Amino acid sequence: MRAMRTFQGRGAAGACLLAAAFGWAGCSDSGGGGTGGTSGGAAGIAGTTGSAGTTGSAGTTGSAGTTGSAGTTGSAGTTGSAGTTGSAGTTGSAGTTGAAGTSGTAGRGGTTGAAGTTGTAGRGGTTSSAGTTGSAGRGGTTGSAGTGGAATTAVTFTTRTLSTQHYAEGADVGDINGDGALDLVAGPNWYAGPNFALGGTVIANPPTFTMNEYSKFFLTFVDDVSGDGRPDLITVGDAGGANATGNPNAYWYQNPGPAGLGQPWPRYPIISGLVANESPGWVNVAGDAKKELLFIWCETTSANGACPSGRIGYARPGTDPTAAWTFTPIGGSFSTAWVHGLGAGDIDGDGLPDVMERTGWWQQGATGTWTRRAFEFWMGSTTGRASNWGGSQMYAYDVNGDGNPDVVSALSAHGYGLAWYERAGTGAAITFTARQILPTAAGTGNFSQLHATQVADVNGDGLPDVITGKRYYAHPASNADPGTTDPAVISWFELQRGTGGAASFVQHVIHSDSGVGCNFAARDVTGDGKVDIFTTNKHGTYLHVQQ
Ligand SMILES: [Ca+2]
Ligand SMILES: [Ca+2]
Ligand SMILES: [Ca+2]
Numbered sequence: 001m002r003a004m005r006t007f008q009g010r011g012a013a014g015a016c017l018l019a020a021a022f023g024w025a026g027c028s029d030s031g032g033g034g035t036g037g038t039s040g041g042a043a044g045i046a047g048t049t050g051s052a053g054t055t056g057s058a059g060t061t062g063s064a065g066t067t068g069s070a071g072t073t074g075s076a077g078t079t080g081s082a083g084t085t086g087s088a089g090t091t092g093s094a095g096t097t098g099a100a101g102t103s104g105t106a107g108r109g110g111t112t113g114a115a116g117t118t119g120t121a122g123r124g125g126t127t128s129s130a131g132t133t134g135s136a137g138r139g140g141t142t143g144s145a146g147t148g149g150a151a152t153t154a155v156t157f158t159t160r161t162l163s164t165q166h167y168a169e170g171a172d173v174g175d176i177n178g179d180g181a182l183d184l185v186a187g188p189n190w191y192a193g194p195n196f197a198l199g200g201t202v203i204a205n206p207p208t209f210t211m212n213e214y215s216k217f218f219l220t221f222v223d224d225v226s227g228d229g230r231p232d233l234i235t236v237g238d239a240g241g242a243n244a245t246g247n248p249n250a251y252w253y254q255n256p257g258p259a260g261l262g263q264p265w266p267r268y269p270i271i272s273g274l275v276a277n278e279s280p281g282w283v284n285v286a287g288d289a290k291k292e293l294l295f296i297w298c299e300t301t302s303a304n305g306a307c308p309s310g311r312i313g314y315a316r317p318g319t320d321p322t323a324a325w326t327f328t329p330i331g332g333s334f335s336t337a338w339v340h341g342l343g344a345g346d347i348d349g350d351g352l353p354d355v356m357e358r359t360g361w362w363q364q365g366a367t368g369t370w371t372r373r374a375f376e377f378w379m380g381s382t383t384g385r386a387s388n389w390g391g392s393q394m395y396a397y398d399v400n401g402d403g404n405p406d407v408v409s410a411l412s413a414h415g416y417g418l419a420w421y422e423r424a425g426t427g428a429a430i431t432f433t434a435r436q437i438l439p440t441a442a443g444t445g446n447f448s449q450l451h452a453t454q455v456a457d458v459n460g461d462g463l464p465d466v467i468t469g470k471r472y473y474a475h476p477a478s479n480a481d482p483g484t485t486d487p488a489v490i491s492w493f494e495l496q497r498g499t500g501g502a503a504s505f506v507q508h509v510i511h512s513d514s515g516v517g518c519n520f521a522a523r524d525v526t527g528d529g530k531v532d533i534f535t536t537n538k539h540g541t542y543l544h545v546q547q
């Protein structure tokens with residue numbers, strides 16, 4: 001573990017009431033994480049991200065959402081609601097300027113607050129002292145921490161290599177065999193928890209590929225499509241269609257139940273034509289509790305990735321999930337299947353998920369209308385072909401704790417750069433200021449090909465962190481990207497907040513010889529409450545277990 005770089009951003013202060021008004025309802029929608037702190041009390045956690053309470057911190061169900069930290073609904077502790085201005089913990093008020101959880105066993109302070117003075121896991125804010133009697137106190141940027149405990153609880157990972165073959169580039173988790181333990185799904189292969197030996201395959205004899213070939217499983221999502229309570233697989237192949245996958249390129253595989261797991265799973269195409277954009281998301285866009293497949297639909301395609309009438313939108317199954325899913329357009333037009341950068345999150349804070357892509361965002365109205373707002377989320381990372389510009393999975397959450405959701409995105413899935421975009425303004429006047437996390441050029445500690453990104457609270461301090469890495473041979477050697485032969489690193493970027501809307505991300509390397517694929521999982525799969533990271537790509541299949 002090593003901290004490699006810190007980039008500072010500073011934003012507007014004093015917007016705390018915005019969070020109380022509408023900030024976290026929206027994050028709940030986009031994140032899909034656990035509700036926080038309904039039981040509160042002994043483990044009350046509060047602060048600028050509003051996670052709180054015994055059940056509110058990140059964990060098995062806490063921060064599973066794409067953008068949400070735990071406690072996104074904001075109620076916390078026995079006495080109060082959490083959030084930027086909320087109170088939390090058994091007795092302490094928390095938040096931007098508050099003291100937090102002074103008698104709580106896991107009190108966490110706000111930006112300038114003292115925290116967890118008697119807590120066993122007290123964590124301070126940026127300028128505070130923290131956890132003075134805590135056994136695991138963590139200090140802020142300038143704070144002294146945990147005089148009763150370790151000054152800093154280092155986050156470390158042990159990496160397990162599950163395969164050194166290239167099967168797939170999409171990974172997710174779910175309880176495939178229904179035994180109560182989370183299993184790991186890497187394209188066609190699944191590994192049974194808690195030991196993670198190969199549990200089975202969804203197709204017979206899954207093929208392997210070289211690092212210069214594309215697999216047929218670019219992205220993998222696990223969810224119950226059929227409604228029988230068993231988690232199924234949603235898979236998306238190469239968005240170009242011309243390389244390896246063919247047309248259609250997206251399928252769902254029906255979990256046959258424990259007795260049938262030794263056989264190939266029934267497979268159904270999701271929609272005709274190509275599911276395009278290279279980061280389709282399994283996210284909640286529409287106003288129900290279920291997730292949808294967000295993508296660019298190349299309904300009619302021509303050779304070599306051309307997408308004459310591409311529209312951004314989402315698909316979901318109808319009453320018969322084995323029939324073609326229903327596509328709901330958000331807008332157009334997109335002319336290539338290989339465009340990069342896509343995500344959903346409540347940018348304007350009205351509780352409705354909005355949609356982000358590399359050239360702007362689509363604001364969802366109350367009646368299901370969508371309004372395009374232009375913004376270039378690649379921010380100058382324009383090496384290589386124009387289709388390479390733009391990142392991977394995009395997220396919206398309040399990075400700096402001012403109450404406004406911000407955007408996090410890689411800048412180029414085949415080049416360099418990572419940033420958060422600080423939101424200002426409201427409605428049609430919403431603007432963003434780019435805050436660089438990783439630069440757009442090669443350099444020490446930097447890495448290219450950020451083709452998959454996740455957000456999760458890795459260190460359990462209530463602040464959502466960013467995880468990304470190098471997609472090992474994102475393009476083959478015959479079409480090399482910048483830095484193709486550099487080490488295949490995966491890193492997490494620790495979000496730290498300062499006063500007055502300042503925020504910074506501190507890079508920590510998780511592993512230097514594996515990287516990421518097209519999507520991966522950041523969840524606690526070992527049951528200790530600490531976020532683990534599961535990847536599969538052209539380098540192999542890896543489980544990074546947080547210690
Ligand atoms: Ca299981
Ligand atoms: Ca919205
Ligand atoms: Ca913000």
Ligand SMILES: [Ca+2]
Pocket residue numbers: 456457458459460461462463464465494495
């Ligand atoms: Ca964190």
